[in-house]
Amino acid sequence: MARVILQAVVSVDGYIAKPDDMPGPLHDWYGNGDVEIAANDKGWTFHVSQASRDYLNPFWDAVSVTVIGRHLFDMTNGWDGVPAAGEELVVVTHRPLPQEWLDEHPDAPVRTAGSVEEAITLAKERAGDGLVVVSAGDVGGQAFAAGLVDEVAMDVAPVVLGEGKRFFGAHTGVALLEDPDQVVQGDRVLHLHYRVRR
Template identity: 70%
Template sequence: MARVVIQAVVSVDGFIARPNDSVGPLFDWYFNGDTELSARPSGWTFQVSPTSADYVQPFWDSIKVTVIGRHLFDTTNGWDGKPAAGEQLVVVTHRPLPEQWLADHPDAPFHTADSVEAGVALAKKLAGDGLVAVTAGDLGGQAFSAGLVDEVEMDVVPVVLGEGVRFFGSHAGTVLLDDPDRVVQGDRVLHLHYKVKR
């Protein structure tokens, strides 16, 4: 059965982007090392510390399906039809994807769902026994609030943004996590992994 993880790079005060969706110094660690990190199938490459590469590469490689919201799809232009991580991507949206985008990317392994619940269910079906990554922010917060998330993975960067897009979106309420089962110190980033208490 597929596992569902909410994941993002995050500031110490819990933000994954500034109010205008820019990431500022949050992604600096992707370019401060000498070891290649590759996002498949997008083909993006980064240069990180060996420690970060040893942690992040297997995690990224284990993702089978990514679930994103329509805002992220529009902001990134659907990553030009190539999922940033995983073999397939589910976009949670109440509107059809743009006709021109679909025409430009006829082979994109993208699917749509009209609710977070339907999106995660579809992603789990597509992933089989693999990992489903739900992007943090409003969509991830909704999935977390609905009890659909099994794990939390965050790459904590030593910066305080003060405002912006929260890791858990507008989630409210208390949810207990297990103690972190992975704590890896990279260069200007701390990788943390938790399981949600059931």
């Protein structure tokens, strides 16, 4: 059965982007190492520390489906039909995807869902025994608040943004996580992994 993990790069004060949606220096660690890593088989490569590579490779290899919101889809142009992680993308949206985009990417492995609950159900069906990654932010926070997330992974950059888009979106409830089962220090990043306490 698929596991659902909420994941993103995050600042020390809990933000995944500035108010204008730009990450600022959050992603600098993707280029400051001496070990090349491929994010997917589409040619996207980064240079990270050996510790980050050893943490990220098994994680990225396990991803089957990524769930994102319509805002992120529009900002990235749906990654031109190539999911940033995994083989398929599920977009939570109340509007059809742009016809022009669909015409340009007729074979893109992208599906839509009208709610977070529907998206997670669809993603788990499509993932089989693989990993479903939910992008942090509003959609991820909704999934977390609804009890649909099994694990939380944070790549904490040593940055304080002061304001912006929160890792858990608008979620403000109290939830307990288990102690971290992975704590990996990379170069200018700390990788943390938690299981959600049930």
